[in-house]
Amino acid sequence: MQSPGSLQIGLIGLGTVGSQVADRLLNHRDSLRRRSGMDLQLARVLVRSRYTSRAFAVPPDLMTTDPEAILGDPSIQVVVELAGGEEPARSYLEKALRAHKHVVTANKLVMAKHGPALLELAGEMNVDLYFEAAVGGGIPLISTFKVDLLANEIERIAAVINGTTNFVLGRMAAEGLDLAAAVAEAQALGYAEADPSDDIGGFDAAYKLAIMASIGFGARVHPDSVYTEGIGGVEAVDFRYARELGYEIKLLAYAARAGSRIEARVHPVLVPHGHPLAAVEGNHNAVYIEGDLVGQVLLQGQGAGGRPTASSVVGDLLDLASSIRRQVQTRVAFTFDPDIEVVPMSEVIARAYFRSTVADRPGVLAAIFQVFGEEGVSISSAIQKEAFDADGSAEFVVTTHPAPDAALQKTRERIAGLDSVRRVSAFLRVL
Numbered sequence: 001m002q003s004p005g006s007l008q009i010g011l012i013g014l015g016t017v018g019s020q021v022a023d024r025l026l027n028h029r030d031s032l033r034r035r036s037g038m039d040l041q042l043a044r045v046l047v048r049s050r051y052t053s054r055a056f057a058v059p060p061d062l063m064t065t066d067p068e069a070i071l072g073d074p075s076i077q078v079v080v081e082l083a084g085g086e087e088p089a090r091s092y093l094e095k096a097l098r099a100h101k102h103v104v105t106a107n108k109l110v111m112a113k114h115g116p117a118l119l120e121l122a123g124e125m126n127v128d129l130y131f132e133a134a135v136g137g138g139i140p141l142i143s144t145f146k147v148d149l150l151a152n153e154i155e156r157i158a159a160v161i162n163g164t165t166n167f168v169l170g171r172m173a174a175e176g177l178d179l180a181a182a183v184a185e186a187q188a189l190g191y192a193e194a195d196p197s198d199d200i201g202g203f204d205a206a207y208k209l210a211i212m213a214s215i216g217f218g219a220r221v222h223p224d225s226v227y228t229e230g231i232g233g234v235e236a237v238d239f240r241y242a243r244e245l246g247y248e249i250k251l252l253a254y255a256a257r258a259g260s261r262i263e264a265r266v267h268p269v270l271v272p273h274g275h276p277l278a279a280v281e282g283n284h285n286a287v288y289i290e291g292d293l294v295g296q297v298l299l300q301g302q303g304a305g306g307r308p309t310a311s312s313v314v315g316d317l318l319d320l321a322s323s324i325r326r327q328v329q330t331r332v333a334f335t336f337d338p339d340i341e342v343v344p345m346s347e348v349i350a351r352a353y354f355r356s357t358v359a360d361r362p363g364v365l366a367a368i369f370q371v372f373g374e375e376g377v378s379i380s381s382a383i384q385k386e387a388f389d390a391d392g393s394a395e396f397v398v399t400t401h402p403a404p405d406a407a408l409q410k411t412r413e414r415i416a417g418l419d420s421v422r423r424v425s426a427f428l429r430v431l
């Protein structure tokens with residue numbers, strides 16, 4: 001039964017995050033009421049199967065497998081979507097908004113691909129769409145952009161935003177593990193999924209960057225326009241050379257204002273020791289934001305997991321409940337300028353780290369230096385390691401000064417094509 005001081009909630013999904021949200025709503029009802037001034041009532045829970053065994057038992061009369069029991073029920077005021085995936089989640093959210101229901105979602109895939117359209121629809125329907133949990137799990141990121149940093153022109157966002165890859169890179173750095181062994185360890189600990197390709201390939205980070213860049217820069221940044229390179233090309237030996245040069249290796253999600261355009265890219269990067277992102281350990285996330293008024297802000301914490309993510313979801317519900325109770329519209333509509341373009345990666349000015357395996361004979365380095373010179377890429381540091389006994393080859397590591405990425409890529413291609421170069425084994429950017 002709906003009472004005037006209650007918020008009727010329809011929950012879609014009762015998995016890792018949904019279970020924690022349901023637990024909080026059902027077992028902390030009094031304290032949630034005190035904080036929001038409203039009774040947060042879990043009215044219905046949609047799942048695929050009633051027979052799945054679950055970490056948290058919800059009263060059976062609340063459970064349904066029929067989406068209409070939530071989307072078509074006029075007494076449900078807010079839909080909390082914790083099912084994941086693009087469809088049918090996107091359609092459910094659209095339907096809920098069109099039925100004048102508020103929405104809270106943790107779905108990064110839907111928000112990255114369709115966020116601007118859904119937020120515009122929410123504005124038209126005069127309801128709220130909250131998505132704090134879609135980026136950075138429990139870290140208060142979206143509300144920080146929406147409220148605390150709203151006075152700023154955001155200049156730059158640099159983030160370690162995928163806990164799985166950060167854990168994997170950390171194990172490769174600390175123990176000299178190869179990528180496969182480090183991924184297996186992450187899977188055994190529950191930090192990586194059975195199919196880790198979204199994380200390892202950088203796509204998860206690209207979805208999150210697309211959301212942050214869209215709201216940070218007021219642009220429509222689709223994940224397809226985020227240059228995305230995963231950590232598949234990083235080898236254990238690179239961590240040794242990086243350390244020698246004064247760096248750690250991280251998967252970086254980076255967006256920055258570039259005149260009337262913005263840069264948005266995800267790739268592995270050498271981060272100098274002393275930079276706050278170099279010190280982000282294990283499966284933690286950290287987001288470094290620069291605004292013209294505030295200067296530099298660093299937000300750090302648990303970027304995933306049922307409980308931290310439920311913290312963001314229930315926080316969104318409390319904020320919604322308080323604004324409904326006070327009958328004020330506290331929401332600030334995000335705006336998205338469709339004309340702001342993303343700079344193509346070839347035009348981005350970057351620094352690079354090259355690791356080449358070369359024949360250990362006179363003239364090799366001169367030939368490599370000549371290519372750098374001809375492509376207009378100037379060298380910042382170079383290390384040559386002793387020859388490997390077995391095949392008479394040596395490793396040669398170079399870091400460059402800033403140059404257009406197209407010139408760095410051309411240099412890489414031409415060096416790989418030299419007779420005396422066996423292969424360019426690693427090509428990473430430097431922050």
Ligand SMILES: NC(=O)c1ccc[n+]([C@@H]2O[C@H](COP(=O)([O-])OP(=O)(O)OC[C@H]3O[C@@H](n4cnc5c(N)ncnc54)[C@H](OP(=O)(O)O)[C@@H]3O)[C@@H](O)[C@H]2O)c1
Pocket residue numbers: 012013014015016017018046047048049050052081082083084085087088106107108109133134137303304305306309
């Ligand atoms: N897990 C995290 O650490 C984390 C962190 C940040 C954001 N998120 C986001 O949170 C969302 C949920 O993630 P999760 O890890 O909790 O997922 P999960 O454990 O796989 O749970 C998904 C739940 O949704 C239900 N479901 C899936 N498709 C459905 C459909 N078509 N109709 C009805 N119910 C459906 C499933 O029902 P059954 O139980 O019947 O199969 C299950 O209860 C995702 O968008 C994810 O990206 C997760």
